[in-house]
Structures are given as structure tokens and as C-alpha cells.
Amino acid sequence: MLLETHGLTANYGQFRALFGVDIAVAEGECIAIIGANGAGKSTLMRSITGVIRNEPGMVLHRGTPIGALSSAEIMKRGIAMVPEGRRLFPSLTVEENLLIGGQARQVPGPWSLESIYGLFPILRERRKNSGTALSGGQQQMVAIGRALMSNPELLLCDEISLGLAPVVIRDIYAVLPRIREGGAAIVVVEQDIGKALAVADRVYCMMEGRVTLVAKPADVTREAIHAAYFGEAA
Amino acid sequence: MYKLTTRTRAGTTTAIVAVALVLAGLPLPAVTSRGVIQDLFFILTMLTLAQLWNLLAGYGGLVSVGQQAFVGIGAYAMFAGVILAGWNPVWAILLGGVAGLLLAIPTAFFAFRLQGAYFAIGTWVIAEVTRLLIAQWKTLGGGTGTSLPREATSNILGTDAIRALFGVREAAARDILAYWLALLLVVIVTGGIYWLLKSRLGLALAAVRDNSEAARSVGVDTGRLKWAVFLIAAAATGLTGALIFMQTARISPDAAFAVTDWTAYVIFIVVIGGIGTIEGPIVGVIVFFILRSALADYGSWYLMTLGVIAIIVMLFAPKGLWGLISSRSGLHLFPVRRRLTGPKIEGGI
Amino acid sequence: MIWVDTLVQGILLGGLYALFAAGLSLVFGIMRLVNLAHGDLIVFAAYLILMGVTLLGLPPWIAALIAMPLMFGLGWLLQSAVLNRVLGKDILPPLLVTFGLSVALQNGLLETFSADSRRIPAGSLEGASLDLGIVTVGVMPLLTFASAIIVIVALNALFYHTALGRAFRATSDDAVTAGLMGIEPKRIFAIATGIAMVVVTIAALYLGMRANFDPSIGPARLIYAFEAVIIGGLGSLWGTLAGGVIIGVAQTFGAAVNPEWQILAGHLAFLAVMLLKPRGLFPRAVD
Numbered sequence: 001m002l003l004e005t006h007g008l009t010a011n012y013g014q015f016r017a018l019f020g021v022d023i024a025v026a027e028g029e030c031i032a033i034i035g036a037n038g039a040g041k042s043t044l045m046r047s048i049t050g051v052i053r054n055e056p057g058m059v060l061h062r063g064t065p066i067g068a069l070s071s072a073e074i075m076k077r078g079i080a081m082v083p084e085g086r087r088l089f090p091s092l093t094v095e096e097n098l099l100i101g102g103q104a105r106q107v108p109g110p111w112s113l114e115s116i117y118g119l120f121p122i123l124r125e126r127r128k129n130s131g132t133a134l135s136g137g138q139q140q141m142v143a144i145g146r147a148l149m150s151n152p153e154l155l156l157c158d159e160i161s162l163g164l165a166p167v168v169i170r171d172i173y174a175v176l177p178r179i180r181e182g183g184a185a186i187v188v189v190e191q192d193i194g195k196a197l198a199v200a201d202r203v204y205c206m207m208e209g210r211v212t213l214v215a216k217p218a219d220v221t222r223e224a225i226h227a228a229y230f231g232e233a234a
Numbered sequence: 235m236y237k238l239t240t241r242t243r244a245g246t247t248t249a250i251v252a253v254a255l256v257l258a259g260l261p262l263p264a265v266t267s268r269g270v271i272q273d274l275f276f277i278l279t280m281l282t283l284a285q286l287w288n289l290l291a292g293y294g295g296l297v298s299v300g301q302q303a304f305v306g307i308g309a310y311a312m313f314a315g316v317i318l319a320g321w322n323p324v325w326a327i328l329l330g331g332v333a334g335l336l337l338a339i340p341t342a343f344f345a346f347r348l349q350g351a352y353f354a355i356g357t358w359v360i361a362e363v364t365r366l367l368i369a370q371w372k373t374l375g376g377g378t379g380t381s382l383p384r385e386a387t388s389n390i391l392g393t394d395a396i397r398a399l400f401g402v403r404e405a406a407a408r409d410i411l412a413y414w415l416a417l418l419l420v421v422i423v424t425g426g427i428y429w430l431l432k433s434r435l436g437l438a439l440a441a442v443r444d445n446s447e448a449a450r451s452v453g454v455d456t457g458r459l460k461w462a463v464f465l466i467a468a469a470a471t472g473l474t475g476a477l478i479f480m481q482t483a484r485i486s487p488d489a490a491f492a493v494t495d496w497t498a499y500v501i502f503i504v505v506i507g508g509i510g511t512i513e514g515p516i517v518g519v520i521v522f523f524i525l526r527s528a529l530a531d532y533g534s535w536y537l538m539t540l541g542v543i544a545i546i547v548m549l550f551a552p553k554g555l556w557g558l559i560s561s562r563s564g565l566h567l568f569p570v571r572r573r574l575t576g577p578k579i580e581g582g583i
Numbered sequence: 584m585i586w587v588d589t590l591v592q593g594i595l596l597g598g599l600y601a602l603f604a605a606g607l608s609l610v611f612g613i614m615r616l617v618n619l620a621h622g623d624l625i626v627f628a629a630y631l632i633l634m635g636v637t638l639l640g641l642p643p644w645i646a647a648l649i650a651m652p653l654m655f656g657l658g659w660l661l662q663s664a665v666l667n668r669v670l671g672k673d674i675l676p677p678l679l680v681t682f683g684l685s686v687a688l689q690n691g692l693l694e695t696f697s698a699d700s701r702r703i704p705a706g707s708l709e710g711a712s713l714d715l716g717i718v719t720v721g722v723m724p725l726l727t728f729a730s731a732i733i734v735i736v737a738l739n740a741l742f743y744h745t746a747l748g749r750a751f752r753a754t755s756d757d758a759v760t761a762g763l764m765g766i767e768p769k770r771i772f773a774i775a776t777g778i779a780m781v782v783v784t785i786a787a788l789y790l791g792m793r794a795n796f797d798p799s800i801g802p803a804r805l806i807y808a809f810e811a812v813i814i815g816g817l818g819s820l821w822g823t824l825a826g827g828v829i830i831g832v833a834q835t836f837g838a839a840v841n842p843e844w845q846i847l848a849g850h851l852a853f854l855a856v857m858l859l860k861p862r863g864l865f866p867r868a869v870d
Contacts, residue, residue: 291675297674297675297678299619299682344854344857344858347857347858347861348857348861350615350617350674351611351615351617351674351678352813352861354617354678355617355806355809355810355813356857358806359806359810359850359853359854360854362806362846362850363847363850363851363854366846366847366850367847369843370843377843493802494686498682498686501679501682502683502686505679505683509675533693533694534690534691534693534694535690535694536690537686537687537689537690538686538687538690538691538694540683540686540687541682541683541684541685541686541687541688541690542683542687543683544679544680544682544683544686545665545680545683545684545687548669548676548679548680548683549665549668549669549680552669552676
């Protein structure tokens with residue numbers, strides 16, 4: 001397995017946000033993690049990327065425990081993150097934002113400044129602009145490009161459609177297949193069930209810090225997802 | 235019925251012990267030497283300054299590195315009252331408090347425009363400016379300073395009675411008077427801060443310290459609160475400064491505005507003892523005095539040790555020695571936390 | 584004519600203050616760390632250079648070159664072992680730790696080197712001057728000013744044209760996201776403090792060659808440096824130079840009126856700027 005979590009727990013002080021989450025991502029696979037606000041999706045991403053530290057064995061990368069490593073160490077192993085809210089660096093230009101994504105991990109691969117400008121041509125025009133001077137959709141492109149610059153084995157996309165217009169979301173999602181062609185596995189965290197089902201090989205649904213459903217999009221019914229997403233009562 | 239209270243058994247014990255200590259402290263000059271009285275005076279005034287700095291930084295979030303401005307201006311105002319207006323030194327001490335308050339107004343007006351670290355440096359600069367301006371005041375000795383005139387020191391209010399009572403010389407009588415005044419001041423300041431923290435103002439202070447944005451959103455006027463804390467601390471620091479220099483009877487800009495004596499030591503006392511508690515400065519001043527006595531013969535090693543201890547405490551016990559004691563024992567000698575008391579509910583709350 | 588001379592001397596003095604301040608500005612800009620021991624570290628570096636000169640018989644420039652890597656190491660160690668542990672949302676712990684360091688360093692120097700005034704011998708440069716027609720300027724102040732410019736140009740080049748500089752700016756913006764980019768913020772901070780200490784060594788060279796120094800003068804240098812940084816605005820190195828020049832010019836004009844007003848005039852200039860522009864003249868980064 002490229003990435004596994006085993007009984008992953010996470011706390012914010014007294015408050016427990018994850019209760020033993022198990023997920024697995026195979027090489028080249030595309031996984032979607034869906035769930036309502038507060039289901040623990042972002043906490044899961046923060047735990048995998050080392051923003052929240054865990055016990056070593058709770059997160060495995062190719063079988064190696066990485067749960068206690070720092071964000072930087074995890075990133076250098078080829079797990080790149082498109083963080084929620086884009087989080088571009090305001091002091092850096094668009095091009096510098098892209099460059100910084102690749103400077104700590106330089107490995108051969110399909111992604112370079114050139115190929116990312118090929119993927120998002122508008123960024124080439126804006127490359128001297130400050131990252132924060134762009135529209136939301138363009139900022140999202142920079143954030144994705146920035147993560148790709150390290151030629152990751154696994155790309156984690158946290159809420160990449162949040163706050164964007166539908167037409168922009170469609171453009172952003174249209175590049176995911178091209179990223180997969182480059183060889184990277186993808187984890188997409190989404191609140192939008194339709195988007196997630198369309199793109200993923202497998203879907204994990206989370207609720208209240210637990211995984212409530214694991215399925216292939218083709219095999220799963222609306223009702224099952226509804227129950228897993230909102231709880232039995234809904 | 236349920237009641238919100240800050241009263242605990244430890245708190246009541248503290249009150250009794252405090253009253254007993256103060257009562258025991260009053261007749262002390264009759265049985266101890268002048269040296270002990272001078273040491274106690276030093277401890278009490280440092281404790282007062284430490285409580286006041288702790289009020290600013292530990293409760294008000296105002297990390298001032300310029301408190302020497304208020305010590306100095308208070309001391310100089312006292313000297314001015316005695317030398318220029320012919321006041322009795324005891325009454326002139328009150329002038330020190332007024333001067334501290336007056337200096338605090340422009341200081342706050344300026345420094346409150348600055349955030350965090352800027353605030354710290356801003357207060358320091360203002361203290362330097364005040365020192366340099368005072369050094370230009372030739373009537374009070376300019377840069378070299380001056381002494382209280384003989385006729386003033388020999389006529390300090392109450393010293394005649396003290397001389398008659400204890401049969402001591404004039405200088406010793408002044409020390410005893412200063413000691414009593416310091417005792418009074420430390421009781422007023424510590425008691426006042428405790429009362430402040432238990433009042434609604436204290437609740438607002440705690441809210442601001444924990445989360446200033448949130449406090450503002452529930453209607454706490456953070457700006458007014460900071461002004462209040464800053465002015466109170468400045469006035470009381472001015473009083474303390476005036477008292478300290480009434481005892482020494484000699485003043486110079488470098489001594490009265492010394493950043494080491496009136497801010498560095500004070501910060502170390504609070505940090506080592508435990509910032510953000512009333513107990514902290516008390517523990518801190520005891521440790522400080524023991525270190526000072528033990529290392530007195532080693533010159534600058536003493537200050538170096540103090541600096542290193544402060545660093546170690548910040549690294550490994552950021553809540554200070556009292557924080558260590560209190561987290562082990564759960565003891566709060568000055569309880570300020572509100573607790574709900576009343577009949578127990580089945581199964582607990 | 585005398586005013587032109589005063590102005591030029593003030594500007595050149597500002598170069599010295601900018602040198603004191605550049606390292607502080609760098610660290611402050613990247614990690615919002617207020618190093619209250621900065622002035623004492625300059626004095627420490629001056630003693631280090633002095634030891635190279637007196638004990639090893641080296642020329643001051645060479646002694647400073649040797650001191651640079653040592654000071655870099657010291658800065659790196661200080662940051663990794665001590666300051667990184669107390670950095671956080673609350674500014675009080677780092678403030679108190681560096682305050683403790685300041686007092687410890689000052690008194691450690693006092694114990695080691697005594698309170699005697701010392702000076703780094705600069706040979707023929709001492710007292711040499713250049714006649715520029717309308718004014719005569721000392722070679723040493725001119726060299727100081729030129730060094731300040733070179734240091735600022737070099738730091739800016741590092742900041743804006745290298746991968747390390749990119750990492751500095753990114754970490755300054757958002758340390759958590761920088762971590763997601765494979766950048767270890769604590770390592771970046773350690774390097775930044777190391778570089779700041781190299782600048783401190785350059786400042787120390789001029790501090791020690793231009794005038795006498797003793798262990799107690801650190802805090803005053805810290806205040807001048809801080810005033811320059813704050814006047815210039817957070818994170819702007821050219822702003823820091825401008826701030827240094829403002830303090831320097833205010834001081835020389837104050838001294839021209841009354842020698843006792845030199846320091847006071849500098850502080851008053853700082854207070855005036857703070858009243859008009861509390862965030863400084865050229866703020867780059869936001870708090």
C-alpha cells in the first residue's frame with residue numbers, strides 16, 4: 001500500500017476529532033473522502049501530513065511508520081498537499097509559489113514549471129503577480145501546481161472546490177485525470193458527493209470522526225451514502 | 235442553593251496567615267537589627283514592584299520593559315516636593331504616585347498604538363527619554379543627582395516618635411518608617427490586585443488575556459481595561475519609587491531610572507516565581523533574595539546566574555516555581571477562579 | 584555649511600545604526616522574534632574580534648572573517664536549542680528568554696573582560712578622512728555606511744533571488760503551510776538567526792573600531808537598532824536603513840544644538856515617527 005492509516009486518532013486538546021480511522025490508498029488510485037462539515041476529513045488530512053503529530057504506527061507510507069514525522073519529512077517522502085483554503089504565500093509571486101513547492105524535493109517526474117503552465121496556461125500570464133492578487137479559481141490552480149512541483153507519489157486535495165463557482169470547479173476537476181496520468185495517486189476530500197463519486201475509484205464516507213462507509217462508486221446506492229453521510233436518522 | 239464563589243478553604247487560610255504576618259511584622263523593628271529591617275524593606279518594595287509588573291504583563295498582557303520610568307519619576311517628584319516645595323517627605327511620597335499617574339497618560343497614549351514587541355520597546359524608549367529629560371533638570375542635580383536636605387531628613391513625619399519608641403538614631407528611624415510604609419504599600423497593592431482580580435474587572439481581564447478578540451465580541455471594552463491597568467500600575471509604581479528613594483535619601487537619574495534594578499530584577503522575580511499568579515511574585519522574591527544573599531560575594535556572577543535561571547524556568551517551567559507547586563498540589567492561596575457551589579446533584583454535573 | 588556637515592555626519596552615523604539593526608530586522612521579519620540580547624551579542628562579537636586581534640595578532644578584518652562562522656554557529660545553536668522552544672503565539676516567553684540572555688551575556692562579559700573600555704585597533708584608518716569639497720568625512724564612517732549598503736543589498740538578494748530566501752519569506756507568511764512544502768520552519772529559523780549573527784559580527788567590527796566599548800553598552804545599541812527597525816517598518820531592510828539614518832541625523836542635529844541632547848533627539852525622532860505612522864514608514868509584512 002502506498003498509504004495506510006491504522007486506528008488513527010486525533011485530539012484538539014480535550015476534544016477528540018478522530019476515533020480510529022482506517023483508510024488505504026494504493027499506487028495510482030484515486031480516493032474520495034466525503035462527509036459533512038466537522039466529520040473529521042480535514043483533521044484526517046492534517047494527521048496524514050504531520051500538521052498534527054501521531055503515534056508512528058498510525059500512518060504508514062509503503063509500510064514505513066510516518067505518523068510521528070514532521071510535515072516537511074512527510075512531504076519529502078512524496079506526499080504533497082493542496083491545503084484547505086489554498087494558503088498561497090502572499091509574499092511570493094505566482095511563479096515563486098510554484099517553485100517553492102518543488103525546492104525541498106527534487107525528483108525526476110512529469111511535473112515542472114513548464115508542464116504546470118501547460119496545465120494552467122493562465123498562470124504563465126500571471127506568473128509575476130502576487131499569489132493573493134488572483135481569483136479564487138486561479139489561486140486553486142496555483143495551490144495544485146505548487147503541490148505537483150514536487151512530483152508527488154500521492155496528492156492530497158483538501159476541499160478544492162470550496163467557495164468556487166461551478167464552472168471553475170469543473171475546470172479544476174478536469175485536470176485530475178491528467179494528474180493521474182502522470183502517475184500520482186490522489187485523495188480528494190469533498191463535501192460535494194456528486195463530484196467525489198464522478199472522479200474516485202473508491203469512496204470513504206466519514207461522520208463524527210469515524211469512517212461510516214467504504215465503497216466503489218458503481219456499487220453504492222444513494223440511500224447508503226445518505227445514511228453514512230448524515231447518520232441513520234436522516 | 236447554587237452560588238458562584240471564589241472562596242476556598244485555602245483562600246481563607248491565606249487571609250488569616252496574611253493578617254498574622256502583617257501583625258507580626260509591625261513590632262519587628264523592636265527585636266531585629268537595622269540590617270534586617272533594610273533587607274525586609276528591600277524585599278517588600280521589590281515584591282510590590284513585582285506584583286505590579288505581574289498585573290501588567292501576567293494579567294493585562296502589557297509587557298512593559300519601561301517600568302523604571304515610573305519608579306524614577308515617582309522618586310524625582312518626591313525629591314521635587316521636598317526640595318522645591320518644602321513638603322514633608324512622607325507627604326511627598328504621594329506626589330510620586332501622582333507623577334507616575336501623570337507620566338502614564340502620555341506613555342499609554344503613545345505605547346498603546348504599538349503591538350506586542352513594539353509595545354515593549356516603546357515603553358523602554360519612553361523610560362530612556364524620561365531619564366534623559368530629568369538629567370537636564372539642574373535644580374535637582376542634573377546628571378549627577380542630589381540628596382535630600384538635612385533639615386528634611388531630620389524632620390520626617392513620625393521619626394521623632396519612632397526614635398523615642400525604639401531609642402534609635404535618626405537614620406535608623408527613617409529605615410523603620412520606610413519599612414512600615416513598605417509593609418502598608420505591599421498589603422494595599424497585593425490586596426488591591428487580589429480584589430481587582432475577583433471583581434468584574436478581573437473577569438474581563440482574564441477574558442482579554444485568554445482571547446482578546448472573543449472578549450471584545452462579548453462586550454468587554456479591552457481598550458479601557460488596558461488603560462485602567464496601566465494607570466493603576468504606574469501610579470503604584472511611582473509611589474514605590476518615591477518610598478525607595480525616601481529611604482536612600484539620595485537620587486541620581488541612573489539609579490532612579492535603572493532598567494536592571496527596577497525592571498530586569500522585577501521581571502526575573504515574576505518569571506521565576508510564576509507569571510499570572512499572585513503567589514508567583516511572592517515565591518519569586520524569596521528565591522531572588524536567597525540567591526542575592528548567597529551570591530552577594532560573586533559580583534556579576536550573581537546577575538548572570540539570575541539570567542540563566544530565568545531562561546531555564548521559561549524553557550522548562552513556563553509557569554514558574556509556583557506553577558510547579560500549584561499543579562502538583564492543586565493549591566491556590568489566592569483563589570480568583572469562580573466555582574459553582576451548592577448541593578450535590580446525583581451523578582455529578 | 585555647518586548644517587550640511589551635520590547632515591552628512593548624521594547620515595553616515597545612520598549607516599552604523601542600520602548595521603546594528605539589519606540582523607534584528609531579518610530575524611524580526613521572519614519569525615516575529617524580539618531578540619532583546621541583540622545589542623549584547625554585538626558586544627560579544629566585538630570581544631571575539633578583539634581576541635583575534637590581540638591574542639592571535641590578526642588584522643581586524645581577518646579576525647572578523649574568522650568570527651563570522653563562529654557567530655553563525657552560535658546563532659544557529661541559540662535558535663535551535665533555546666529560542667525555537669519558546670516561539671509561538673505568545674510573545675512573552677521569547678521576550679523573557681532573550682531578556683535573561685541579555686543580562687547573562689552582559690555579566691558574563693563583565694566577569695571575563697572586566698568593565699574596562701576597549702577598542703579594536705584599526706591602524707591608519709583611525710582618524711583618516713576624505714575632503715569632498717563641501718564636507719570632510721571620516722574614512723571609517725564612510726566605510727561603515729558602505730558596509731551597511733552592501734549588507735542590505737546582499738540580504739535583499741538572498742531574500743528575493745534564492746531558494747533559501749523564498750523559504751524565508753514563505754515561512755514568515757505561514758509556517759504551517761511552509762512545512763507542507765517540505766520546509767522545516769525550525770531549521771529556517773536557525774539559519775536566519777545564524778545569518779543575523781554574521782551581520783552582527785560586521786556591525787561589531789565597526790562598533791569596536793570606531794569607538795570604545797565595554798560590556799555594558801549592549802542595551803543602548805539594541806534600542807537604536809530597534810528604533811531603526813520599527814521606523815523602517817517590519818520586514819523592510821531598506822526601511823531599516825532609512826530608520827537608521829533618521830535616528831543618526833536626529834542625533835547629530837541634537838548634538839549640534841547641545842551635546843547633551845544627542846541621544847534624546849534620536850529617541851524623540853523615533854517617538855514622532857511612531858505617533859504619525861505606528862507601523863513604520865515602509866511596512867512589508869503584516870503581523
